[in-house]
Amino acid sequence: MALANEKSVSDGKIWGLCKLPFWHSTSSSVAASSSSIASSSSSFRQHHNGISVDHHSNIHAPLKVSSVAKSLLPTRRKLSLDPQNKLYFPYEPGKQVKSAIRIKNITKNHVAFKFQTTGPKSCYMRPPGGILAPDESLIATVFKFVEPPDNNEKQVGKKSRVKFKVMSLKVKDDVDYVPELFDERRDEVAVEQVLGVVFLDAERPCPALEKLNRQLAEAEAEVEARKRPPEDTGPKIVGEGLVIDEWKERRERYLARQQVDGVDSV
Numbered sequence: 001m002a003l004a005n006e007k008s009v010s011d012g013k014i015w016g017l018c019k020l021p022f023w024h025s026t027s028s029s030v031a032a033s034s035s036s037i038a039s040s041s042s043s044f045r046q047h048h049n050g051i052s053v054d055h056h057s058n059i060h061a062p063l064k065v066s067s068v069a070k071s072l073l074p075t076r077r078k079l080s081l082d083p084q085n086k087l088y089f090p091y092e093p094g095k096q097v098k099s100a101i102r103i104k105n106i107t108k109n110h111v112a113f114k115f116q117t118t119g120p121k122s123c124y125m126r127p128p129g130g131i132l133a134p135d136e137s138l139i140a141t142v143f144k145f146v147e148p149p150d151n152n153e154k155q156v157g158k159k160s161r162v163k164f165k166v167m168s169l170k171v172k173d174d175v176d177y178v179p180e181l182f183d184e185r186r187d188e189v190a191v192e193q194v195l196g197v198v199f200l201d202a203e204r205p206c207p208a209l210e211k212l213n214r215q216l217a218e219a220e221a222e223v224e225a226r227k228r229p230p231e232d233t234g235p236k237i238v239g240e241g242l243v244i245d246e247w248k249e250r251r252e253r254y255l256a257r258q259q260v261d262g263v264d265s266v
Contacts, residue, residue, distance in 0.1 A: 078111045078168040079132075079192045080104040087164060087195050088212050090202035093148040100215035101195070103166070104137035112169045113192075114182050115140070119162040122147070126223075131177045139219040144197070160197035168192050 082102040089097045105111045114129035122145040132138070142164065168190050169182060182189050200209045 076190075077192060078105065078107050078170065078190065079113060079166065080106045080137075081166065081193055081195075083195075085193055085195060086198050087142055088198050088200050088208050089144055089146070090209065090212075091146065091199035092202055093146050096143055096145050098216055099142040099144070099197075100139050100212060100219050101142065102137055102139050102215065103132065105132035105134055107170070108134050110134070110171050110173045110175070112171045112175075112177055112181055114167045114169075114179065115142075116165040116167065117162065118164075119144075123162060123164070125164075129177060129179060131171060131175065133173070139215055139222060141216065141219045146199075160199070162197050164195040164197075166192040166195065 080103075082104075087099040087101060089099045091097075103113055110131055110133055112129065112131045115125040117123045117125070124143050126141045126143070127138075130138070144162070167182060169185060169188055171181065175181070200206065200212070202209070
């Protein structure tokens with residue numbers, strides 16, 4: 001009898017446990033776990049290293065970081081300059097002197113270039129700007145008036161306060177150069193180099209002066225070559241699509257002479 005009573009009590013406990021709805025325990029445990037996760041995530045969002053790291057508010061943070069990093073990167077060169085960072089002028093006070101610099105496009109795209117100077121009243125460039133095809137180069141001539149010194153001291157070897165700036169801009173191959181290009185697309189303009197001015201003794205030969213004279217001669221030759229009209233090696237074109245051959249011109253001249261001779265004989 002005692003065994004029977006103990007068995008019935010134990011069965012009652014088991015059934016009492018089974019009578020509890022299973023979702024009551026599970027829902028309470030899930031709610032507790034979710035609330036703990038939410039509290040931990042909120043505390044992590046608010047107190048992670050003392051900085052708010054809410055991913056919703058910082059969804060654009062990588063974009064901001066990338067733009068800042070891009071602005072800190074050095075500008076990729078589009079032009080090769082020779083000389084690289086100086087313009088050499090012969091020192092002749094009271095006269096207008098010339099310097100030269102070779103500019104070459106080292107990219108696979110067309111590049112526009114433009115000069116700027118801090119002394120526009122005493123300096124000018126020829127050409128002041130232009131467009132270079134890939135691997136194309138030219139020699140630009142820079143003119144400067146040398147003012148006489150106040151104390152009659154030669155400025156040979158000394159730097160001038162005048163600066164020159166060379167800017168570049170990537171363009172399409174069908175674009176014509178106008179200075180306004182650099183104003184319309186100023187966000188894409190890159191500063192290639194800021195050039196200083198160094199005076200050379202015109203009466204004392206040196207490697208820099210010899211190189212300058214060679215570049216000036218090449219620049220003058222390029223200017224003269226651009227002035228000459230292109231040679232016409234093909235057939236003569238008159239109008240649009242009309243080709244006059246040499247034998248046809250001779251025949252027309254012959255018929256014209258025949259008509260004139262006939263009129264004279266009459």
